[in-house]
Amino acid sequence: MADEEIVKLVNEVFEESFEIEPERLKPDAHVFNDLGLDSLDTVDLVVALQQKFGVKIRSDQRVRAIRTLDDIYGFIAAVREESRDS
Amino acid sequence: MRRVVITGVGGVSPLGRDVAALVDGIEQGRSAVRYMEGWDRYKGLQSLVAAPAELLDEKRIPRRKRRSMGRMSIFAVQAAEEVLADAGLDREELGGGRVGCIVGSTMGSAESMNETFESMLPERDLGKLTSMKFFQCVSHTASMNVAHYLELTGVVMATSAACASGLQAIGAGYDLIMSGRQDAVFCGGAEDLHPTVTGSFDILFATSTGYNDRPEETPRPFDKNRDGLVCGEGAGIVLLEEYERAVARGARIYGEITGYHTCGSGVHVSQSNRQSMVQCMREALRQADTAPDDIDYVNAHATATIHGDEEEAGAIREIFGDTVPVSSMKGYIGHTLGASGALELILSLVMMRKGELYPTLNLEIVDPSCDGICHVTGKTAKTVNTVLKNSFAFGGINAVLVCRKV
Numbered sequence: 001m002a003d004e005e006i007v008k009l010v011n012e013v014f015e016e017s018f019e020i021e022p023e024r025l026k027p028d029a030h031v032f033n034d035l036g037l038d039s040l041d042t043v044d045l046v047v048a049l050q051q052k053f054g055v056k057i058r059s060d061q062r063v064r065a066i067r068t069l070d071d072i073y074g075f076i077a078a079v080r081e082e083s084r085d086s
Numbered sequence: 087m088r089r090v091v092i093t094g095v096g097g098v099s100p101l102g103r104d105v106a107a108l109v110d111g112i113e114q115g116r117s118a119v120r121y122m123e124g125w126d127r128y129k130g131l132q133s134l135v136a137a138p139a140e141l142l143d144e145k146r147i148p149r150r151k152r153r154s155m156g157r158m159s160i161f162a163v164q165a166a167e168e169v170l171a172d173a174g175l176d177r178e179e180l181g182g183g184r185v186g187c188i189v190g191s192t193m194g195s196a197e198s199m200n201e202t203f204e205s206m207l208p209e210r211d212l213g214k215l216t217s218m219k220f221f222q223c224v225s226h227t228a229s230m231n232v233a234h235y236l237e238l239t240g241v242v243m244a245t246s247a248a249c250a251s252g253l254q255a256i257g258a259g260y261d262l263i264m265s266g267r268q269d270a271v272f273c274g275g276a277e278d279l280h281p282t283v284t285g286s287f288d289i290l291f292a293t294s295t296g297y298n299d300r301p302e303e304t305p306r307p308f309d310k311n312r313d314g315l316v317c318g319e320g321a322g323i324v325l326l327e328e329y330e331r332a333v334a335r336g337a338r339i340y341g342e343i344t345g346y347h348t349c350g351s352g353v354h355v356s357q358s359n360r361q362s363m364v365q366c367m368r369e370a371l372r373q374a375d376t377a378p379d380d381i382d383y384v385n386a387h388a389t390a391t392i393h394g395d396e397e398e399a400g401a402i403r404e405i406f407g408d409t410v411p412v413s414s415m416k417g418y419i420g421h422t423l424g425a426s427g428a429l430e431l432i433l434s435l436v437m438m439r440k441g442e443l444y445p446t447l448n449l450e451i452v453d454p455s456c457d458g459i460c461h462v463t464g465k466t467a468k469t470v471n472t473v474l475k476n477s478f479a480f481g482g483i484n485a486v487l488v489c490r491k492v
Contacts, residue, residue, distance in 0.1 A: 018149065019149050040217045040218070041153075043216065044153075044217055044218060047215070047216050048216075050213065056213070058213065
């Protein structure tokens with residue numbers, strides 16, 4: 001999946017699940033400080049990403065390092081790469 | 087001694103988004119019951135009719151507050167907003183710990199619960215569950231969400247007693263104010279509709295199954311051709327307030343609660359029991375220091391089940407004879423379960439204010455077993471100073487409230 005596709009689908013999650021306007025979804029936007037998600041939202045963010053991309057990421061340690069949208073794009077890209085390799 | 091009055095009302099019902107829409111629908115004699123598309127996918131479900139409410143403008147509730155709300159809680163919060171405006175209270179007055187909230191329901195959001203189980207089964211996979219599903223499913227979801235939305239710091243409770251949830255909430259709020267523990271309480275009930283909710287009554291042969299092709303002709307409380315209840319949904323909330331405080335701030339007073347009682351029948355989990363209904367009404371009247379003859383109108387529970395209506399009519403006959411007018415509102419909006427006590431009390435208060443009684447919709451031929459009481463079969467002008475409201479629920483749980491004009 002091309003990076004553009006990942007960006008589009010991740011952004012869709014933020015629009016659909018968290019009702020965030022598309023113009024606020026900049027790559028360097030901080031998930032908590034800029035986009036206003038809290039700890040309960042991150043649980044649901046993981047569930048939504050799992051469903052959107054068909055991946056299992058809940059127990060992945062790297063989830064905890066996510067701070068920005070860019071971090072999410074990169075993480076999803078990595079996970080998809082790994083699942084292709086395995 | 088403290089006194090408790092009702093100073094605000096709010097409701098989302100199958101007839102519309104607020105109390106005005108509900109009253110408008112009743113005055114026009116409209117039924118909100120319709121055939122439910124897609125319900126026939128549930129194998130074995132016989133009753134395919136219901137009275138759904140419409141979910142409108144829910145996004146006006148900020149997402150951070152709305153995320154923990156299932157359908158039922160959204161109705162409850164919208165009703166609470168209407169109460170706030172109707173009572174003329176400022177949000178700033180809600181802090182301080184003296185204003186509480188008691189909203190009851192049969193259970194948490196049925197719709198959310200079904201979504202939860204459908205996402206988990208058949209593999210028993212927890213991976214698709216969101217954090218918010220718990221808050222939507224939990225039994226006190228309506229009360230919790232109303233309190234959270236209004237930022238109430240007083241007593242927050244949920245009364246879970248099926249169809250008696252709403253009146254029990256109002257009665258519990260009454261007790262809190264009388265005891266001095268609270269000065270004002272948002273009280274009421276809520277419920278949301280789902281084929282499985284109707285299904286649970288269907289399995290007990292308590293639902294209306296003979297009118298799937300003529301939905302507006304059911305339910306038929308007290309009628310010879312009644313064949314069971316029809317589920318509805320919505321939320322009804324009233325603001326109870328300590329009398330002196332209400333008067334001091336110039337609040338409009340809908341009525342004063344003068345008597346309340348709740349009791350169990352101790353006999354059967356589902357079948358209605360006449361003696362316990364009589365006992366509950368007598369005790370509420372005694373607490374209200376009101377003789378049966380002084381009641382101007384009885385708003386019945388009457389869901390149109392064969393046995394339930396017969397038992398209630400018998401109980402009413404024993405206390406009131408055939409002189410006190412009686413009607414049931416369930417022909418218009420179905421049985422809104424947790425919301426029913428509150429929504430139907432609100433309608434009783436409207437009747438009291440307008441001096442007009444609304445008839446039992448779909449009551450065409452009074453069943454002989456329900457005869458001998460004064461059925462309201464057409465809109466009737468009448469001065470109403472005191473009303474008695476019944477809720478008789480599964481589990482043999484009874485609740486009766488007496489209200490009078492102030």
